[in-house]
Amino acid sequence: MNFEFVSADYPTSPGVYLMKDTLGRIIYVGKARDLRRRLSSYFRAVQKHTPKTRVLVSKIRAIDTMVTATEKEALLLEASLIKKHRPRYNVVLRDDKQYVLFQLDKKSEYPRLRLTRKVVRDGSVYFGPYTSSYYARETWKLLGKVFPLRKCSDSAFKNRVRPCLYHDMKQCLGPCVNVIPHDEYMGMVRKVEMLLSGRAGDLLAFLRKEMDTAAAALEYERAAVFRDQIKAVTKTVEKQSVVLGERTDIDVLGLSESDRGVALGLLFVRRGRLLDKKNFFWPGLSLEDGEEILQSFIAQFYTATKFIPTRLIVPFEFDMDGSAEILSDRSRTPVRIVTAHTGEEKRLLEIARKNAAIGAREKKNDSILDVLAAKLHLQGLPNRIECIDASHLGGEGMRVGMVVYEEAGAEKSQYRTYSFPELEHSSDDYAALYSWVVRRIESGPPWADLILIDGGRGQLASVEKAFADNWKEEGPIPQFASIAKGPTRKAGELEDRIFLPGRKNHLPLKGGSPELLFLQRVRDEAHRFVIGRQRKSRKKKVLQSEVLSLPGIGPKTARLLWDAFGAVDRMKAATEEELAGITGIGKKRARQIYEAFKDV
Known part of the structure; x- marks a missing residue:
């Protein structure tokens, strides 16, 4: 039985509509400024619709609506419902994982550089994203060797009484025990920030000048440090190409159509340098669905915990104000969505389109589902x-x-x-x-x-x-x-x-x-997963039981020891100072624990 659409049954307010099939499953979620007008368009001149829309209309057996106060609220609700229900005929972002970022916590007295996947609005500075966690980790290791900022967490840093192994390996300047003056440490922080913010040229010029000065003063060991830093900076930036004359952060979105669907190419440009790229693919769609693809992608991809640039370049104009307003709210800074105007921007858009085309050709057909x-x-x-x-x-x-x-x-x-x-x-x-x-x-x-x-x-x-x-x-x-x-x-x-x-x-x-x-x-994946979780839980239970059997150690202290060491042997081998360095365990309790382990 086909669905009989009666326009008077639907409001003229902004909101979201949910289309359902014979089995009651939600097959499509859409938003509209005027629900009645938008829904009516599906049932007028059906022959002019795209093949995807014609198939969708033929499967509709019921339509539910949810009224919102504004079109912006409708866009947010649509994205939330798509993520929740993953309807068959929507543009659903399958690969929405968080990418790797560098975080520099500048509010700390001794900032550290670490890898993260989430943006927290706490005053930290973020650099990235990197789609390859391996490349990001290798870069972090390289920077850590030549720009030896602290690696430990804030809690460990506050409770540390002696330098860690990184300091012995000369990969940390030892600010925890005041081995290095604060001004000298902050100078190292500024070098790292210059490199990651795209000012590699300025940093290289500064380092070469310092190296020449040290060599002229016969301070060859100091000159060698600057030489190693120059090599590290060069190695880090050689994989990045300058694509914009201005030092700006932008994302570029290009679309390409193949006989199997539509691909989207995304370029990450940071401080004028092309940092990374990523491709996405939706089978069964055409460029006629381009506006829906861009709106849905932007709403689903740029979450509040991701780095959001100040400008997005898209291939054509659409109703961009609502999307830009949502991104501005999420990033807490003004975000603009624009089309390409300059020659540089048009060239970037073409690069994004070509990457999308390559991604579409490389995409394997998921025929296994059929x-x-x-x-x-x-x-x-x-x-x-x-x-x-x-x-x-x-x-x-x-x-x-x-x-x-x-x-x-x-x-x-x-x-x-x-x-x-x-x-x-x-x-x-x-x-x-x-x-x-x-x-x-x-x-x-x-x-x-x-x-x-x-x-x-x-x-x-x-x-x-x-x-x-x-x-x-x-x-x-x-x-x-x-x-x-x-x-x-x-x-x-x-x-x-x-x-x-x-x-x-x-x-x-x-x-x-x-x-x-x-x-x-x-x-096999399900079996591997549940067995792995089971063994991990069992091992943890046995270890905690062994620790709890010691005199003077209760559940809270056992939890702290387990989090700090992860194994009973390592707990037994710990010194009093290491035990006292754990947040929540003072010197007196550390002494008691140390004596208890000695008697085991």
Whole structure:
């Protein structure tokens, strides 16, 4: 039965609309300045719509609306709902991880340079981002050797009574024990800031002058220090090319269309230098969807904990004021979204477009989802797969681990473990899986298109019954499948068997087929994840128990010792001074702990 649209049923206010299919699933979330006018446009002149929109309209069976006070609020709500529900026909940002930044905490008396993935508005200065954490870490190590700022945390710095190993390795100036005058330390900080803020030329000129002065004064060791710093600066900036005459921070967004979809190329330009790049791809879209792509990308990608530049260059004009206002609120500084005007900006936009085109050609087709849908007789593509594995060690530590795959790729930030103390010593996998379903439903969407269970027909039936007993959502219950070991009971063997609800025999999947190999890989990841978490928890419990058995050490002190050392042997080997240096443990208690360890 097709959806009958009646425009009078919808308000003329700004807000968000949610389109649902026959099964009640949210398939599209949109925003509008005038909900009635926007929704009416879907049902007028359907033949003029893009193929994507025509398919979307054909699947609509219900439309819900949420009214907001302003269009800006609608844009924010739309981004939040897209992230929550991940609708099939929306532009959903799959790779929205936080990239690596350098943080220089200038408010500290002795600032340190560290790597972080989140921006905190605390007066610190941030440099980046870097899409490669390896490159960022290598750069940090290189800078740490030639610009030896402190490495320790603020709490460790305040409680330290003697220099650490970094000082012995000459990779820290030892400000914790006043080895270096404050002015000299801050001079080193200024050098690091000059380098990371794009003033490498000024820094190199200064260092060469200092090196020549030291050499002329026959201070060859000091001259060698400046020589090493010059080499480090040169090595750091040689991978960056100057693309703008002005020292400004901008991001450049370029779009490119292929026969399979649309790619977006993102360039990070910091202080006039091209620092890094990243590509994104959405299958099934065309450049006619360009405005939706840009608005959705900007709202989803630039979160409050990311570094947001003062200017974004986009390939064409759209309703940019609302997006710019949101970014300005998140960064607490004015942000402009503009099109390219100068020759330099147009050249950068073309570079971004070419990178997007290359990324689109390199993007592999996720056809495995189509194969899975056909082989497992699923209703639609399994864009979100949750795989669960119940595990225990001799009946102890009963846990269910859940790994998540979206668009056939692992989403490690969404991995979860669920513990069930009430099932301790029971060894009841079925009860654990049933309890997991209850907890999973309580946690809410996004819901899986497919839940894969590590086990046979019994485990599958337990999960199916639990959903039937507890599901109260409007939409349909997720689809299920289980994967069991074959005749030899070895994980990963070619004869692993796939079971579906209501089917007595396993599916006749060919050993070594792409769909079976993919399901085995997902199952093995779930097994690896839950076993790793279980062993880590067990080890921690044993170690804490061993520490708590010592006289005079309670749970709070055991927690402090565990966080500081991580192993009982290291605790026993610690000196009184090292124990006293732990925040929360004074000299008196450190003496008691030291004596307790001596008697063990």
